[in-house]
Every structure is written in C-alpha cells, then in structure tokens.
Amino acid sequence: MTVRLFAISLAAAILAAEGPPPPTPAHPVTDTLHGVAITDPYRWLEDQNSPETRAWLDQQIHYTQSFLSGIPVREKVKQRLVELSRIDSYGFPTERQGRYFFSRRMANENRASICMRTGLNGKDEVLVNPADISKDESTTVSLGGITRDGKFLTYAIRQGGEDEEEYRILDLDTRQLLQDRLPRARYFGMSLKEDHSGIFYSRYTPKIGSRVFYHVIGEPVVHDREIFGKGHGADTIISTDLSEDGRYLLVTVEIGVPPKKVEVWTEDVSADGPLRPIVDDVDAEFRPFLCGDQLYLWTNWKALNWRILAVNLREPAREKWKEIVPESKWPIDSVTGAAGRIFVKYLEDVNSRVKQYDPSGKYLGDLKLPGIGSVFGPGGRWDSQEVFFFFTSFVDPDTIYRYTPADQQEQVWFRSPVPIHPEDSEVKQVWYESKDKTRVPMFLVYRKGLPLDGKRPVLLTGYGGFAASEVPIFSRAAAVWTEMGGVFAQPSLRGGGEFGEKWHHAGMFEKKQNVFDDFIAAAEWLVANHYTEQRKIAIEGVSNGGLLVGASITQRHDLFGAAVCGYPLLDMLRYQKFKVGAYWVTEYGSADDPKQFQYLRLYSPYQNVHKGTKYPAVLFMSGDFDTRVDPLHARKMTALMQASTGGDKPIMLKYDTKSGHSGGKPLNQQIDDDADWISFLWYEVGGG
Numbered sequence: 001m002t003v004r005l006f007a008i009s010l011a012a013a014i015l016a017a018e019g020p021p022p023p024t025p026a027h028p029v030t031d032t033l034h035g036v037a038i039t040d041p042y043r044w045l046e047d048q049n050s051p052e053t054r055a056w057l058d059q060q061i062h063y064t065q066s067f068l069s070g071i072p073v074r075e076k077v078k079q080r081l082v083e084l085s086r087i088d089s090y091g092f093p094t095e096r097q098g099r100y101f102f103s104r105r106m107a108n109e110n111r112a113s114i115c116m117r118t119g120l121n122g123k124d125e126v127l128v129n130p131a132d133i134s135k136d137e138s139t140t141v142s143l144g145g146i147t148r149d150g151k152f153l154t155y156a157i158r159q160g161g162e163d164e165e166e167y168r169i170l171d172l173d174t175r176q177l178l179q180d181r182l183p184r185a186r187y188f189g190m191s192l193k194e195d196h197s198g199i200f201y202s203r204y205t206p207k208i209g210s211r212v213f214y215h216v217i218g219e220p221v222v223h224d225r226e227i228f229g230k231g232h233g234a235d236t237i238i239s240t241d242l243s244e245d246g247r248y249l250l251v252t253v254e255i256g257v258p259p260k261k262v263e264v265w266t267e268d269v270s271a272d273g274p275l276r277p278i279v280d281d282v283d284a285e286f287r288p289f290l291c292g293d294q295l296y297l298w299t300n301w302k303a304l305n306w307r308i309l310a311v312n313l314r315e316p317a318r319e320k321w322k323e324i325v326p327e328s329k330w331p332i333d334s335v336t337g338a339a340g341r342i343f344v345k346y347l348e349d350v351n352s353r354v355k356q357y358d359p360s361g362k363y364l365g366d367l368k369l370p371g372i373g374s375v376f377g378p379g380g381r382w383d384s385q386e387v388f389f390f391f392t393s394f395v396d397p398d399t400i401y402r403y404t405p406a407d408q409q410e411q412v413w414f415r416s417p418v419p420i421h422p423e424d425s426e427v428k429q430v431w432y433e434s435k436d437k438t439r440v441p442m443f444l445v446y447r448k449g450l451p452l453d454g455k456r457p458v459l460l461t462g463y464g465g466f467a468a469s470e471v472p473i474f475s476r477a478a479a480v481w482t483e484m485g486g487v488f489a490q491p492s493l494r495g496g497g498e499f500g501e502k503w504h505h506a507g508m509f510e511k512k513q514n515v516f517d518d519f520i521a522a523a524e525w526l527v528a529n530h531y532t533e534q535r536k537i538a539i540e541g542v543s544n545g546g547l548l549v550g551a552s553i554t555q556r557h558d559l560f561g562a563a564v565c566g567y568p569l570l571d572m573l574r575y576q577k578f579k580v581g582a583y584w585v586t587e588y589g590s591a592d593d594p595k596q597f598q599y600l601r602l603y604s605p606y607q608n609v610h611k612g613t614k615y616p617a618v619l620f621m622s623g624d625f626d627t628r629v630d631p632l633h634a635r636k637m638t639a640l641m642q643a644s645t646g647g648d649k650p651i652m653l654k655y656d657t658k659s660g661h662s663g664g665k666p667l668n669q670q671i672d673d674d675a676d677w678i679s680f681l682w683y684e685v686g687g688g
Helices: 002-017 051-068 074-085 476-483 501-505 513-528 544-555 581-588 594-603 632-644 667-685
Strands: 029-033 036-040 094-096 099-105 113-118 124-128 139-146 152-159 165-171 176-192 198-205 209-216 225-228 236-242 248-255 261-268 276-279 286-291 294-299 307-312 322-325 332-338 341-348 351-357 363-366 374-379 387-392 399-404 409-415 425-433 439-447 458-461 487-491 537-542 562-566 617-623 651-656
Touching (some): 036 594, 051 651, 094 139, 099 124, 099 139, 113 139, 139 176, 248 286, 261 286, 286 332, 294 332, 322 341, 332 374, 351 374, 439 476, 476 487, 544 632, 617 632
Parallel strands (some): 458 487, 537 562, 617 651
Antiparallel strands (some): 029 036, 094 099, 099 113, 139 152, 176 198, 209 225, 439 487
C-alpha cells in the first residue's frame, strides 16, 4: 500500500506541474530596426534584479522543481550518476623542480583542491583547500601558475559560475599568502616575474575593455601601471604570458571572438625593452607560444587548415620567418612545445593524431595513442625530459599519461576509476547529407546488441560555432543514456573546426543556417535509417549550442520530442548589447548592421516563436552568475514559449541563483542537475 501511495503521489506531482505554468504578464515594447517593427512582449524580464523579475523567477523555479522531482526514473538516473561521479579525480600536472602541482577532488569531496606531490611517487599534499576559503560550496579554486624556481604558486578563486576571478599568491616555502592579490575581475593572463618582483596581467572591464598592467609586489593594486591596450575597444581580448625563462613578455590582441584579426607583441623583460609588434597588420589568426628565444606562430594566414611559422626574436622581421610545419589535408587542432619538441595535434575525420617535430620542423614520429579518441595536451616545460597528456573517448574515461621522448615510454599517471565496461558499447562514425548535399560526419554510441527497431530514444547534441571541435570524449550523460537503452549521437556540424577554417566559415554570419540544417539533417537521417522515429529524439546544447537547440525547435518543432537549452543565446537581435556579447559580432554579425539584421531576424529563435505551435517539451537552464551569456535570453524565451505553445508539453526554466557559464557547482549539485535534465529528456522520449 505504501509503494502504491508513493507512486500515486509521484504521478500527482507530475500532473500538477503539467498544468498551466505561472502566468507571465506581457508588456510589449516595439523597436523599429531598419524600417522593420520588432515587438518584444517580455523586455521587462531583461532586468535581472527588479522585484518583478525576482518574483517571476521564484514562481518558475517552484513550478519546474515540482515537475522534475516527480519524474519516476530520476532516482535511477541519479544513482548511476553517483556511481560514475563519486570517484577520485585528478587534473593535469605541472612540474617544477621535481615537484608536481595539480588539482584533485577525492571521491567524498564536492570541490577540488590544489595539491603538490614531491617526486612521481610521493605523497599528495593539499596546498589550497576551497573549504578553508569559504563554506559556500559554489566557491572554487583553480591552479594558475608556478614560478620556474618552484617558490611561488598563483591560484584563482571563483564565486559561483561567473567568469570573474580573484588571484592570490602562495609562498611555497612558508605556506603563507602574500599580501598582494588581484581583486575580482575578468582576467586574460597573469604571470609572476621570475625574480618575484612584479606581476604582468591583463584585466577586462566593461567600460574600457582589456588592458595590460604591471603590479609591483608590495605595492597597492591601485598603483598598478597600465602598459598596453589604450585605444582598443570592448570587442577586443588582450592576453598576456611570460616565457618559461621569464625573459619575454608575450601580448596577444584578439579582435572579436572568434578573432577576425590577431596581433602579437613581445617585450624583452630582462632588458627592460619596449613592447614591439611581431605582427599587427594581417587579417588572420596567430596563436603564439614561446620556446626559449624562439617564437612560434600557429596560424591560418594563407592556410585554412593552419600551419606553423618560426620567428627568431633576435631577428623578428617578417622576411626572416620560417615555415616549419606546412598546411596539410587535415586541420591542426592544437600545438604545444614541451621537452624540446613541438607536438602538433591533427584532427583526422575528427579523431586525434599527434605528430612530433624538432624545433626546426623535422618530423620525429607520431605520439603513440592508446586507441581512437581524443588527446588534450601534451604539455610540459620546454627544458624538461617529460610531458603529460590526456586521452579520452566516448567509452574511455580520462586517463593522464606521462611520456618521456628520449626513450618513447608512456606510463599511466592517473586513470579515472569510472565503473564502466567499454567492451559493452558500440561506437561508430557515419556520414550523412545535409540540406545542401554537404556530407557531415556523426558519431553514434549505443549498447552492443541493442535492437535498432526504429524506436530507440535518441540523445542528439551539438555545438557548431566559433571553430570549436566536438570530439569524442567521455560523457556521463551519454553513458547513462546508452545504458538505459538509448542512442547517443554527436554530429560534427559546420561552424566548428573539425575540418579547418573552411568548415568554420561555412557556419558563421549569413551561413549560420547551415549549422541548423546540419543538425536537423542528422535527426532526419536517424529516422530514415531506423534508429528512431520523430518525437523520440531529445536534443541538448549549451551556450552557442543553446542557440542551436532554440533554432531547431522553432524551425522543426515536429521532429523533436524534448529539448534542453542551456545558458543560451536566443534573442539574436539584442545579444550584442549585453555582457560580453560585443565579442561575438565577428561570429554572428549584429542587428545594428542592416544587412546582417536581415539574416539574424530569419533564424533568431526569440523572434520565430509562433502562437499555437505544438512545441516539444523544453527545459531552459541558466542562472544569475552567468556573466558571459546574459540569462535574460532564457528568461524571455521561457515566458514567450509558455504563452505561445499550442501543445500540452511542459515549457520550463531551471534557474540557479549561483551557477553560471563557468560552472561553479559542487559535485553533489552537478549530480542533481544532471539527474534533472537527463531524466526530463528520458521521461519525454523514453517513455518513463
């Protein structure tokens, strides 16, 4: 009887939440853009701190939670997530003077600490525990850098999921903090000089944009001297770094995100020389890194698949530049210099391949990988004899390897003890045609022996923007979904970097619709090839991926059964006016431009919601601490879709007052949140 009553109460909770959502009053505001009247009924929800918005949020949070907490499969999903997540976890190690520094979260902890190990097999010592800084578990710490002599460590403190951080400096001999600290702000680089006399850093402020400063140790921060950035606007990111030996300051100026142009400047700090441009007059990307006196430029200048140039800082004139790694058939995905070698990671049909070169560009062989999957790194000191790299795949949790080039030996430094059985899963890559006949690859993951009867619940995810490549990595959500009998699908959409800049350019500005067409075509292929059927496809995306989800449900509401739209951009006619939205005009364009307004208006999800349409079930997710993509997008879209849908599927907003774009959630909350959205999607398309 107790079990029956409990089941009835669960059903009653869900039915109650499936009723009408809290009403949202409309207060229409009409703007005329380039001769076109645009009416926004929920402009008032843009004010995050108004009493009306806060009251509305309280109602929405209660409405959403009453639904999510009553989903029958949620406890099963949560329990499996606990098993997959409550394990020891280690971050990438950095070595200095025989000591290794890294982040570590033990299985019983909710937050990671910063630790040190003396020698490869030494005992871990906790240097910075976030619990000592704040009992609020949304406060987290991350490792910054360690001076070459191993005497000082910098680390960042983040509140919630905001992008802003505070920097502190720890004396590793005394274990005491210096009085010097950089206050809460958005930073793009922070480096302590090798003689410990000062700090170079780049700080962004909304009014003036990015600027590079020099801080003298022991002096008040208000006395810090601005040394670079004057004249640059809010659409520019300026970052700083010091060479490994501390001799050269490297300044990178990126115009927009992704940058339409990158400038590279250097300064010989040891000679107290001036900052001088290496390149500031070419409309291309240059991603610099320093190895001794040599500057390397990983660039798409005259190379859509990227190439690597070498610049001798003693003779930096352009006519003296040397190409050491030419463009190839496959795009370069990352480049690092460590252990006297240049490690170049290529994407070959979206799988990692790492080639090794000497400083002059001589090929030294491939890095041996454990299998087909994705590599992050390798990383290490230029004058070291060891490097570390991550390897992962859809069925292989993160493993950190130590590699010594001299003897080409690889050893496991840490293997994530996730309780899964890779041999139980099937992973394959298929190719399908998009609307314009472009061939697009897609990874599929499902349980071996799963009957593909045309009715499998599918979790389809994507991104498609900013040249970011969606590669095979281990995902707890994918593991849970496939273990329950579903299919996980990840297409390589245009707009990403999977096939170089040509692929990226095919999904930006006026060609952004290609990204949505690729995603929709992936869903149609899964139906046509008898993996699933319409309305049994759940879609999920975050940030630019949230825009992808928003456009997909407004363009093909009939195809999808449920959607999770996280931290999204949705009002594409106003996004550039909020937070750091001005950065992204180089990817999307701006409604302030009459030509760009025309195509933005055609796909902007917020302007393409139509009254009476039977939309799928949608869970929007955002939070107050998203200081990157303004949560106003999720708030306004929730209100508009709730008022417009002609169907009976729930439209809800999961909103956190402390989380943001950069996470900031303790592990127990991560587990709860993942259980919420995974079970929501399964309930809607998986039948329980």
